[in-house]
Amino acid sequence: MLTLALLTLPLLSVASIHSRHQHDHAHNIAKRLPSPQWYHEPDHPVHELFRRGAPTDGVTYAAVGSDGWSAPYPPGPPASPDVKLLPAAWVAALNDAIARKAIPDIPLSTNVSDGGSPVYPSGSDPNSPQICSATYQCRIDGDIWDAADGYVGLSFDDGPEAGTASLLDFLDQQKQQVTHFMIGSNIIYQPDDFLNAFNRGDDIAVHTWTHPHMTTQSNLQVLGELGWTIQIIHNSTGGRVPKFWRPPYGDSDARTRAIAKEVFGLTTIIWNQDTSDWSLDESPPGTTADKIKASMQQWLTGPKSPGLIILEHELTNDSVASFVAAYPVMKSNGWNVVSLAQLVGNNASYQNSASNSGPVIAADVLGAKSIVASSSAPTTSPSGAANSGSNANSNNSLVSAL
Ligand SMILES: [Zn+2]
Numbered sequence: 159m160l161t162l163a164l165l166t167l168p169l170l171s172v173a174s175i176h177s178r179h180q181h182d183h184a185h186n187i188a189k190r191l192p193s194p195q196w197y198h199e200p201d202h203p204v205h206e207l208f209r210r211g212a213p214t215d216g217v218t219y220a221a222v223g224s225d226g227w228s229a230p231y232p233p234g235p236p237a238s239p240d241v242k243l244l245p246a247a248w249v250a251a252l253n254d255a256i257a258r259k260a261i262p263d264i265p266l267s268t269n270v271s272d273g274g275s276p277v278y279p280s281g282s283d284p285n286s287p288q289i290c291s292a293t294y295q296c297r298i299d300g301d302i303w304d305a306a307d308g309y310v311g312l313s314f315d316d317g318p319e320a321g322t323a324s325l326l327d328f329l330d331q332q333k334q335q336v337t338h339f340m341i342g343s344n345i346i347y348q349p350d351d352f353l354n355a356f357n358r359g360d361d362i363a364v365h366t367w368t369h370p371h372m373t374t375q376s377n378l379q380v381l382g383e384l385g386w387t388i389q390i391i392h393n394s395t396g397g398r399v400p401k402f403w404r405p406p407y408g409d410s411d412a413r414t415r416a417i418a419k420e421v422f423g424l425t426t427i428i429w430n431q432d433t434s435d436w437s438l439d440e441s442p443p444g445t446t447a448d449k450i451k452a453s454m455q456q457w458l459t460g461p462k463s464p465g466l467i468i469l470e471h472e473l474t475n476d477s478v479a480s481f482v483a484a485y486p487v488m489k490s491n492g493w494n495v496v497s498l499a500q501l502v503g504n505n506a507s508y509q510n511s512a513s514n515s516g517p518v519i520a521a522d523v524l525g526a527k528s529i530v531a532s533s534s535a536p537t538t539s540p541s542g543a544a545n546s547g548s549n550a551n552s553n554n555s556l557v558s559a560l
Contacts, residue, residue, distance in 0.1 A: 204399060204421070204422050204423035204509060207247055207248060207251060207385075207421075207422070208388065208389070208392045208397075208399045208510075219393050219394070219396065219397075220393070222349045222352065222353055222394045223349035223350065223353075227349075227393070227394070228346050228349075230389075231342070231343075231346060231386055231389075231390060232343075232367065232382070232386060233343070234343030234344070234346065234347070234367070234368060235343065235368035235369060235370075236368070237368070238367070238368050238370060238375065238379050238382065238383065239367055239368070239379070239382035239383065239386055240382075241376070241378035241379060241381075241382060244378060244381060244382055244385065245385070248381050248385045248421065249378070249381065251421045252377060252378070252381050252417065252421050255416070255417070255420040255421055256377075258420075260416060260420040261377065261413060261416045261417055261420060262288060262289075262412045262413045262416060263413075264282070264288055264289050264411070264412060264413050265278055265279050265282050265289075266373065266374055266375070266376065267284075267291070267293075267371065267373040267374050267409075267411075268374055269371055269374055275293050275294075275409075276293065276371045276373055276374050276409060278291070284296065284411070287412075288412060289411050289412055289413075290411055290412045291373060291409070291410070291411040292405065292408050292409065292410045292411065292426075292428050293371075293373070293407065293408060293409045293410075293411075296411075298412060298415060298426075300419070300425065300426075301410070301415060301425070301426040301427070301428060302402075302425065302426065302427045302428065302467070302502050303427075303428045303429065303430050303467065304430050304464035304465060304467060305430075305464060305465030305466055305467050305498070305501060305502070306464075306465045306501060306502075307462055307463040307464060307465050308462045308463075308465055308492075308493065308494055309465035309466070309493065309494045309495075309496060309501055310458075310465060310466045310468065310488050310493045310494070310495045310496070311337075311465065311466070311467050311496060311497070311498030311501040311502060312334070312335075312336040312337065312468075312470075312495060312496065312497055312498055313336060313337040313338070313339060313363075313404070313427075313467070313470065313497075313498040313499070314336060314337070314338055314339070314470050314471060314472040314481075315339045315365055315404060315406075315469065315470070315471050315472070316339075316340075316341055316344070316365065316369070316436070316471050316472060316473050317338050317339075317340050317341070317344060317348075317351065317352075317355070317472040318338075318340065318344050318345060318347075318348035318351035318352050318355070318472075319344060319348070319351075319471075319472050319473045319474070320473065320474050320475065321471070321472040321473050321474045321475050321476075321477055321478040322348065322351040322354075322355065322472045323351060323354075324475050324478045324479075325472045325478045325481070326351075326354050326355060326358060326360075328478070328481075328482050328485075329358070329360070330358065332485065334485075334495065335358070335359050335360050335361070335496070335497040335500070336360055336361070336497050336498070337360065337361040337362075337363055337402070337497045337498040337499040337500075337507065338355050338360055338361070338362055338363065338472070339363045339364065339365035339402075339403070339404040339427075340352065340362060340363070340364070340365055340387070340391070341365050341366065341367070341368075341369055341387070342364075342365075342366065342367040342386050342387030342389075342390050342391075343367050343368060345390050345391075345394065346390070349394075352394065353394075356394070356395055356514065359514050360497065361497050361498075361499035361500060361507035361508075361514075362391050362395060362398070362400060362507075363400050363401070363402040363403060363404065363427075363499055363507070364384060364387045364388060364391070364400050364402065364403035364404070364424060365387070365403065365404055365406060366383040366384065366387055366403070366405070366406055367382065367383045367384075367386045367387050368383065369406040370383065370406065371406065371407055371409040372405045372406065372409055372410055372414045373409050373410065373411045373413070373414055374409075375414070377413070377417060380413075380414050380417045380418075381417060381421065384403060384417070384418055384421075384422055384424065385421075385422065387403075388400060388422055388424075395508075395514070397510070397511075398508040398510065398511050398514070399423070399508055399509040399510045400424070400507070400508055400509070401423070401424065401425060401499065401503050401506065401507055401508050401509045402424060402425050402426075402427050402498075402499050402502070402503065402507070403418055403424045403425075403426060403427070404426070404427050404428070404429075405426065405428075408428045408429065408469075410426050410428070423509050425502075427467070427498065427502065428467075429467045429468060429469040430464065430466065430467050430468075431453070431457050431466055431467070431468045431469065432468075432469040433445070433450045433453060433454070433468060433469060433470055433477075433480060434449075434450075435450055435469075435470055435471050435473075435476075435477040435480050435481075436471045436473055436477065438450075438474065438476040438477055438480070439473070439474050439476055439477075447476070447479065447480055447483070450480040450483075450484075451480070451483055451484070454468075454480075454483075454484040454487060455487060458484065458487045458488055458491050458493065459487075459491055462492075462493070465493075465501075466493070467498060
């Protein structure tokens with residue numbers, strides 16, 4: 159029962175913050191959760207961590223971009239979120255997963271050189287089944303590296319960032335939707351770009367709070383990097399819980415992907431082709447527009463099996479320009495060009511709602527496995543607590559004692 163009480167704390171604090179700032183309507187969420195879709199695994203612990211009922215989740219969220227909206231979150235990089243300030247419910251869920259032996263007890267890696275790959279202690283094989291590091295190209299069953307044959311699954315990392323506005327402009331022209339693996343702390347700084355991406359129907363996924371090499375992070379640090387990013391997406395999209403995350407630098411292993419899956423229900427997505435477009439604006443540049451063009455030409459005129467998941471970024475106008483240049487090549491070579499999360503999520507890019515962008519492939523697979531009727535969903539929602547919002551001091555409840 160103690161755990162149950164603590165589980166309500168993050169929502170309580172959000173509701174109370176809103177009660178003090180509910181006239182800050184500088185921003186609006188155009189799309190609310192549709193009803194009655196609620197179709198992630200009903201017994202998954204994420205249900206308890208990010209609750210919602212139906213037809214909405216019963217919570218009035220602070221307006222995106224308002225002071226009350228941004229107040230509950232930890233600072234951005236370079237410091238990673240303080241593990242002493244993690245909501246107790248997340249920590250309890252992690253401890254439960256550890257007790258179930260669902261989180262492998264393996265060594266952390268360390269960053270030995272700037273820009274290099276993290277390394278494990280001597281005697282630990284990163285390609286062993288126990289560790290299976292994606293940095294070392296070890297693939298774990300259930301993680302996603304490839305798209306379906308004939309498809310390009312579009313995604314962009316690191317937003318919202320300097321290239322987001324130009325990317326969205328182009329996507330609007332093309333009537334094209336994509337997945338954004340967003341950095342949680344960046345959403346704080348660019349709420350308008352975040353909302354523009356969401357409101358146009360793009361899929362929002364997790365790219366951590368401060369963008370570390372995740373295999374270097376302790377279990378609690380991994381919890382914070384993922385949890386805070388899920389929380390801000392949840393609180394900024396009318397209650398959606400993202401379904402996918404991409405580890406920064408593609409650095410994940412058996413431990414970090416297990417925390418993502420077992421605590422938060424997140425599936426790990428890597429990629430099978432890398433443009434290195436992040437390095438276009440480095441000094442000196444790591445790659446050039448011409449090199450990316452040549453790579454794209456090769457990939458897009460090559461075999462269509464497997465389909466392509468190409469690592470691209472919305473970091474700068476230059477990285478976006480490389481995508482803009484490649485887009486007609488994707489189309490002219492007969493690829494099906496779709497949002498990555500829609501493609502690999504069987505039309506469901508969130509764990510608890512239909513897509514906010516409409517059907518991309520086939521609508522009939524939507525929620526086929528475990529739709530729970532809307533009438534039963536509120537049993538998981540502490541609606542009384544969530545709606546009360548009367549305790550102005552409950553903001554402190556986010557600072558949970560460990
Ligand atoms: Zn990144």
